[in-house]
Every structure is written in structure tokens, then in C-alpha cells.
Amino acid sequence: xxxxxxxxxxxxxxxxxxxxxxxxxxxxxxxxxxxxxxxxxxxxxxxxxxxxxxxxxxxxxxxxxxxxxxxxxxxxxxxxxxxxxxxxxxxxxxxxxxxxxxxxxxxxxxxxxxxxxxxxxxxxxxxxxxxxxxxxxxxxxxxxxxxxxxxxxxxxxxxxxxxxxxxxxxxxxxxxxxxxxxxxxxxxxxxxxxxxxxxxxxxxxxxxxxxxxxxxxxxxxxxxxxxxxxxxxxxxxxxxxxxxxxxxxxxxxxxxxxxxxxxxxxxxxxxxxxxxxxxxxxxxxxxxxxxxxxxxxxxxxxxxxxxxxxxxxxxxxxxxxxxxxxxxxxxxxxxxxxxxxxxxxxxxxxxxxxxxxxxxxxxxxxxxxxxxxxxxxxxxxxx
Amino acid sequence: xxxxxxxxxxxxxxxxxxxxxxxxxxxxxxxxxxxxxxxxxxxxxxxxxxxxxxxxxxxxxxxxxxxxxxxxxxxxxxxxxxxxxxxxxxxxxxxxxxxxxxxxxxxxxxxxxxxxxxxxxxxxxxxxxxxxxxxxxxxxxxxxxxxxxxxxxxxxxxxxxxxxxxxxxxxxxxxxxxxxxxxxxxxxxxxxxxxxxxxxxxxxxxxxxxxxxxxxxxxxxxxxxxxxxxxxxxxxxxxxxxxxxxxxxxxxxxxxxxxxxxxxxxxxxxxxxxxxxxxxxxxxxxxxxxxxxxxxxxxxxxxxxxxxxxxxxxxxxxxxxxxxxxxxxxxxxxxxxxxxxxxxxxxxxxxxxxxxxxxxxxxxxxxxxxxxxxxxxxxxxxxxxxxxxxxxxxxxxxxxxxxxx
Numbered sequence: 001x002x003x004x005x006x007x008x009x010x011x012x013x014x015x016x017x018x019x020x021x022x023x024x025x026x027x028x029x030x031x032x033x034x035x036x037x038x039x040x041x042x043x044x045x046x047x048x049x050x051x052x053x054x055x056x057x058x059x060x061x062x063x064x065x066x067x068x069x070x071x072x073x074x075x076x077x078x079x080x081x082x083x084x085x086x087x088x089x090x091x092x093x094x095x096x097x098x099x100x101x102x103x104x105x106x107x108x109x110x111x112x113x114x115x116x117x118x119x120x121x122x123x124x125x126x127x128x129x130x131x132x133x134x135x136x137x138x139x140x141x142x143x144x145x146x147x148x149x150x151x152x153x154x155x156x157x158x159x160x161x162x163x164x165x166x167x168x169x170x171x172x173x174x175x176x177x178x179x180x181x182x183x184x185x186x187x188x189x190x191x192x193x194x195x196x197x198x199x200x201x202x203x204x205x206x207x208x209x210x211x212x213x214x215x216x217x218x219x220x221x222x223x224x225x226x227x228x229x230x231x232x233x234x235x236x237x238x239x240x241x242x243x244x245x246x247x248x249x250x251x252x253x254x255x256x257x258x259x260x261x262x263x264x265x266x267x268x269x270x271x272x273x274x275x276x277x278x279x280x281x282x283x284x285x286x287x288x289x290x291x292x293x294x295x296x297x298x299x300x301x302x303x304x305x306x307x308x309x310x311x312x313x314x315x316x317x318x319x320x321x322x323x324x325x326x327x328x329x330x331x332x333x334x335x336x337x338x339x340x341x342x343x344x345x346x347x348x349x350x351x352x353x354x355x356x357x358x359x360x361x362x363x364x365x366x367x368x369x370x371x372x373x374x375x376x377x378x379x380x381x382x383x
Numbered sequence: 384x385x386x387x388x389x390x391x392x393x394x395x396x397x398x399x400x401x402x403x404x405x406x407x408x409x410x411x412x413x414x415x416x417x418x419x420x421x422x423x424x425x426x427x428x429x430x431x432x433x434x435x436x437x438x439x440x441x442x443x444x445x446x447x448x449x450x451x452x453x454x455x456x457x458x459x460x461x462x463x464x465x466x467x468x469x470x471x472x473x474x475x476x477x478x479x480x481x482x483x484x485x486x487x488x489x490x491x492x493x494x495x496x497x498x499x500x501x502x503x504x505x506x507x508x509x510x511x512x513x514x515x516x517x518x519x520x521x522x523x524x525x526x527x528x529x530x531x532x533x534x535x536x537x538x539x540x541x542x543x544x545x546x547x548x549x550x551x552x553x554x555x556x557x558x559x560x561x562x563x564x565x566x567x568x569x570x571x572x573x574x575x576x577x578x579x580x581x582x583x584x585x586x587x588x589x590x591x592x593x594x595x596x597x598x599x600x601x602x603x604x605x606x607x608x609x610x611x612x613x614x615x616x617x618x619x620x621x622x623x624x625x626x627x628x629x630x631x632x633x634x635x636x637x638x639x640x641x642x643x644x645x646x647x648x649x650x651x652x653x654x655x656x657x658x659x660x661x662x663x664x665x666x667x668x669x670x671x672x673x674x675x676x677x678x679x680x681x682x683x684x685x686x687x688x689x690x691x692x693x694x695x696x697x698x699x700x701x702x703x704x705x706x707x708x709x710x711x712x713x714x715x716x717x718x719x720x721x722x723x724x725x726x727x728x729x730x731x732x733x734x735x736x737x738x739x740x741x742x743x744x745x746x747x748x749x750x751x752x753x754x755x756x757x758x759x760x761x762x763x764x765x766x767x768x769x770x771x772x773x774x775x776x777x778x779x780x781x782x783x784x785x786x787x788x
Contacts, residue, residue: 019787026783039601040780047784247788 002362004319006202007149007178007295007353013204013249020206020245031238032227041240048240048247055254056189056196056213064230065243068210069177069199073100073143075223075234076173076195076212080141081108082221087169088138090114094126094155095338096148098175102334105143118144124151124284124339128159135163141171146188146196147178150322150335150351151284152295154184161192171195171218177202177210181253181356182292183261194218200242205249209242260356265293267354267363272296274367278374282345284336294355297322297336299348303377308350311373317366319352384481386442386460388543389449391433394456394553402559403430410454410556416618417448446549451615453582454559455551459534461543466500468510471542475511475533476518478546488525489515493535500537507535555584557617562586563666563696564623564659566651569606569724572670572699574613574716575707579698580668581616587668589620589770590655592627602724604776607768612716614772625654626764630757638748640733644678645740646748648687654758656691658765666694672707673700677736686740719777 003011012020027044029037046060053060066072081091093105095117105115116134118126126144135142142164144155157174164172173195179188180203189196195218199210214220226235253260268287275281275298284297300308305321312319322335336346393410411428418424418435424445425436437445442460449458462478464470479489493507502510511533515522522531536543565577565587580587591606603624610622630650638646655667671679678687688695699707711717775781 022787034599036600043778043780044784044787047781048788051788244788251788 002317002358002365004317004352004354004358004362004366006355006358007351008320009201009207010204010355011357012201012206012245013252016205016245016249016252019248020241023241023244027240027244031240032229041238044244045238045240048244051247052211052250055250057185058213059216061231062213062216064212064214064234065238065246066210066212066234067208067239068201069098069175069197070100072197072199072210072212073098073173073175074104076171076197076214076220077101077104077141077143078108079220079223080171080173080195081113083219084140084171088136088140090116090136090138091141091143092116092118092131092134092139093141093143094118094120094145096120096124096126096150096153096335097143097145098149098177099334101143101145101175114138120335120338122339123290124148124153124335125290126155126160128156128163131160132163135167135170139167139170141173143173143175145175145178146184147176147182147292147295148335149178149295150349151297151339152178152292153285154179154187154290154292157188157193158190161190164192173197178292178295180250181257181260182264182294183257184292189213195220200246200249203249203253205246206242209239209246211246261293263356264354264358267358267360268293268296270360270363271352271366274370278371280374280378284339284341284349294353296352296354297349298352299345299350300374300377301345301348303348303380305348305350307377308348308373311376312369315369315373317369319350322349322351384460384462384478387437387463388461389435389437389442389445389458390461390543390545391435391449391458391551392456393432394454394551394555406454406556406559407433409559410452413452413454413556413558413617414449417452417615418445419618420448421445448615449551450549451552452556453552453554453584453616454556456553457548457551459545459548461534461536461545463541463543466497466537466542468502471507471535471544472511472514474544475535476514478544479515479519479522479531479533482531482546483519483521486522486530488529488531489522490524490526490529490532491515491535492532493537495537497537497539507537511535552582552616554582557581557584558586560584560586561665562588562663563668564588564590564655564662564664566655566667566669567591567606567609568670569602569609569720570670571704571711571717571720572672572675572707574609574670574714574720575710576668576670576698577613578616578710578714578716580696581613585666585668586617587620588658588662588664589622590625590658591622592625592651592654594626594628594631597628597631599724601777604779605719605722605724607770607774607776609716609719610770611772611774611776612714612719614770614774619769619771622768622770623658624766624768625658626761627651627654630761633752633757637751641735641737642740642745642748643733644736645683645686645745648678648683649690649745649749650754650758652687652695653690653754654761656693657758657762659693666696667691668696668698670699671697672702672704675704677738680738682739683737686742686745689742689745722777 027041029041031042031045049060049063053063109115118130120126147154171194174193176188176196177199194215196213201207222233224235229235272287280301282299285291285295407428421440423438423440427434464474491508491511493504495504533546563585567573567589577587589610593603610620614620634646
């Protein structure tokens, strides 16, 4: 099996799973319990938080554990809107955000907020100028993702941060879900960023756990109220095994991060070099420093993305139509649509998403198998 | 800069006449203990200063430890060189170059005890001053309050150069003022009181009252952890845990609510005094601050102090809470102190304690039960442990935790 769908999810690392199990067995107390079992679990929780904070480069009270990327995005968007409703009801998001951001914004729109959806260039980038132009006196939030999940474009977070230096009260949120393990930390988390969302299963951690970075002193309304966990900002008994496992997964993902990213880039290079030789192929994720090393989005003219996915699946190669989250709905990619890619081409797009664990041999095998699929479709197209 | 020696200047003890020898001996012992982790050092205590040869040990690590030892006014890391004029010149230039651009003015200050050296004090001053003037244009000479003073000492064995003077912890060497008991609750004030006691040379032993199940193991661990925080100033500190449950229950049963606190405190003080007597302590230290809480009004102090003639020293008596907190932060006990565990002072705290308890009434209520027997039982259950600065009591599971993260 060749797994090229790592932006959809990654396989849990065996040692991370081991951590999950050990913590489930040996630290299973409720961290809020006063007795020794609770204290032991609390120490685990705090140490996991400390480790995450050290890797992110912040204080441990700036890390809040969540159930994953979707919750993190929902929390920051809606939590900001509610917390700052007296100061303004205008938010700015890019039009290529993950649905967790877009649909949170849409929900706010229904409730009376104004939302600006920033357009992107044909190549798939938000421009800092468009951010500057969209800012109004009542703007309370700018949310732009670090790495686009469909085509891998790295958004100009540093430049947007520079613009927002002049608007210190606007919350700046970065959905960083796709950026972990790609050696992009300084790029996606400059000082001006107030909030960032992360999800464990994108870096070989377990499902159902993630975290947000929330800068000290920034106001964010609580969405999940209850027993007061996570400094009273996100209630619910802490998922200690998953949190510890995520902390470990994050440590592993950020160890030798640059080498891993370089390895993925070399694989991507090989794939791009190969695909470029085929006339009916359009590549949306070129090889340059503005694109993440692990995502390669391309389309075969006239062949629906779904068809390509299934044809390669028959060869035991797993990739996906642009974003796994929305691929079942059959819509064309929202990122490609925002890039004004013609609908017919957009519905043909598929995404390869690589990981450090992918090998040269796997890429070679893909290169060997792919022409068969490609030629078969060419026959179909001619008829 | 790679320093080869550290010269330590004594604090107030230089003025202490006849006891001088004892003070120096004690300081030598404390410094030796504080620097025990560095086996290559040689420590030479002398009459007017202490001399430490680093023998290749990293000077920054030694400096960090040394700055915590009481009884040291200041110290200077220095470089020992041969009695060679060229070498003296290059080393002096290197040392001053390091302080540029922060420093703008300099002075050369030479002492010469070896009168056979070819240059005299003034000649050395001139020679080095000229060299600096020629080679480091950023620095200008200034005799009064220069930014940096380069000290040159020409001795029989070698020349010593130093340009930094680091402030020591001050105070007196711990142990020179005798031994006392510190009543350590776990709050913010008592560790600060302990620190200040040590600063004046007092060797302290911690007396901590604990009342399971009304207080938790965690509260006890916290008190021990606080003790570990204070240990670097002396090496090790004895921690005495005194079981207090039975006394508290009896007091609660018999004494009217308004006097609960006063009578409890009288028992605590009596026990601390008895321990001091057993252990050759000369006084009791505590973290009381006048008027801070009901038990710390002057009236309360009268009613509580009534049980003993032993001196009770309250180092933070006249400090504001903010002043106490700033010391607690400096000595890194604050974050521990504010961890929320019940301690023996907060349990059974009556909602309306008497802020002006009556001495006669306090004595009367106490006459209603057999205090001596209660105290005897408590003292029989006393446990003493010796606590080192590296001991860990709160984060006990860290090895397990780090192995899975």
C-alpha cells in the first residue's frame, strides 16, 4: 500500500500509541481529583502542556487543549466575535480557509456579523494588500491559514502580521493545522499572531485532540462551559491519554524537522518532474518556496478527480480529491474555485499529500503505475 | 573571558573583631558546601578575603552558586598571569574590550605588594592607561565613577587582573548567629522570614504542623518543596513535621469559636519552643506581619506570645504584603507558596476570630484540657528529615512522565 493522503490524516506513530496506552493505564485519574491519582494525571497534563509550549515557543498558559482543528477554528472565530461584539462586528477570512473557519464565519453572518472573504490570486495566495484594504474600524478578526490544505500554498502570514502591527486590537488567527513538521514555524507564527489552531492527527497523533495557542491577554469567549477545565476556558474532563500522545507526536514531528521537510520536497520534486512530462496534466502546486513540501495538487484534463482516486486505489495507491473533508460532497474544490480555475478542471483535481515516512521507492512505483491509468483515461476522452 | 580565579570579599564580618576566625571558618565551610559540585576548585580562606582557584572550572556556574552564599560582600572573577609586562598589557586590553560598548569610561587601579616588580604602581597605571587609549578608542579615562575599573594586583606569585565586581548576597555566614526554629506554614510569608533569618547568619530548622486528613499530603510536600528552595543558601535544612490533628480536634471540641485560633496558635508556639529546647535552638522565627490577619494583631501576639520567654523574631513584621511578595519572587518561593492547598492555619479557621483576644480568657480555656499530654503525644510523632536543594517533593512522577512524553 502506498499512502499519499497524509493531509487527510496520518497514521498514528506506534510509540505515540504506546504513550496513549501507558497514560490510559497508569495516569487514568481525573486531573481535577484531589487525591494522588488525580495529582498524577494533573502532573502528566501539565508536563504535556509545558512540552507543547516549549515547542511552539510560548508560555504553557497560552496553550489550550481542544478536540482538534475544527473545534480550535470554531472557538477562535466565534469566541472572538462574542468577546469583541461591543467593539465591532466585522471579520475578515480568506476565501480558501478550511470549512471549519468558513462555516463559522457564515454562521456569524447569519447572526448579523459582516464578513469579508478575501479573494486569492490565480496561484492561490491571499495578498497582504487585500487584507489592508478590507480592514475597517469595526474589524475585530483576521483569519488566514498558514498552509492551504488543498494546494499547499503558504500564505503570506509575516506580511499580513506586519500590516496588523498598525491595528493592535484586531485578533489575528492562523489555522496552522497543515504546517506542522514542515519546518515553517517562524514563518507561520510571527509575534503578531494572536491565535493558532493545531490538530494532532495531522502529525501522527491520535484523533480527537488538538490545541490552540492563544496569546496571553487576548480575550476569547468560552464556547464550551462546564467544570472549568483549561483555565476555565474549555470545559470537559481532560483527554489526558490523547493529550500526552499529542505532545509526544509533536515532539517527534519537530525533531529533525528540516530534514523531514527536505525529504518530502525531494519526493515532491520527483513527482512534479514526472507529471510535467504528461500533456493533459495541470499542476496547481508548483515547486517553489511559496508552496509546502508535502502537498501536490494536480488535475488530469477531462477526468473527474473521484475517478482518478478510485483508479489509483485499484493499484493500492491512496490519494484524495482535493480536501478529504469535502470530497464526499462532490463539490468542486473551494480553493481552486477561489483561484478561478474553470469548474471542469477543478472537478478533475486530485491531491497527493506526502509524509516523512513515504519513500523514494513508493514514488517510483507511482511513476510506474500512473501512465497506465493516464493512458486509459486518454482513450476514454477521445471517444 | 576565561577566568582563572575568583576573589571573594567578606561582608560585615570584616568588622567582627575577636570572632573573626570563627566567621571566616564558617563562611569557608558554607562556600565549600555550596560549591561541592565542582571538585577541581581550590578554596583558600584568608584573613581579609577568600581566594578560589578555578582550575579550569566554568566560572559562570561557580558565580551563580557563589552569589547565593551569605556573608559575601562582593567578588571578582580574575585572571592570573605571569609577571610579564606584555602579557599584562594584552590581557588588560582583552578584558576591557569585552565591556565595550556598554562601558564608555575606564580607570586602571593598581596595587603592588611585590615591591621588587620592575614597574611601580603609577608606572603600571600609566602603561595600561596608554595602551587602552591607543587601542580602544571607545573608552575614555575617568577617575571618578568610571563605568569600568580594571584592577591590577601585582603580588609575589603572579599578577591578577579583574574588571568586574559582582555583588554578593550580603548578610552573615549562616550558622554564625546560632540556630533557631522557623515556623513554616507553606504560605508566602514564612519562607521569606526564613530567608531573612539565614541572611543574618541564623541556621534554621523548619517546624511544620500538619493535620491529616484536614491537610493533605500535597500540603506537606509543598512545605518540603519550599524548604528545598531555601536549601541552596546553606546546603541542607532539617525539616521537622509535627502531627497536629489531635490537638486541633481537641481545641475545636472544647474552646469557643472566637478563641479557636488563639489557642491553636499558643499550642503551635509551645511545641515549637519545646522542639527548640530539645534541638538547642535559641529562638523562634515566624512569618507574622503586624495586622495582616486576626492572629497577627498586636493583641493576638500578646495572647499567643504569653506561652514562652524564648525570643520570637518576626523578620517581616513591618513589611507590606507587596514587599514580602517581591522578596518571595526574588528567592523563587512565590509560585510554590500560592499553590492552593489547605494548611494548618486555614483549617478550622473560625469565620469571626477574635482580633483582640483576651489573655486571661485564652489561659482559662486552655485550663479545660490536658495540654501537656496532648503535646507529649504530638512530640512523640515528630519526624525529622534533611532536605537538599535538589530534592523533589511535588513533581514526584516526573521520571514516569518524561519517559512517555
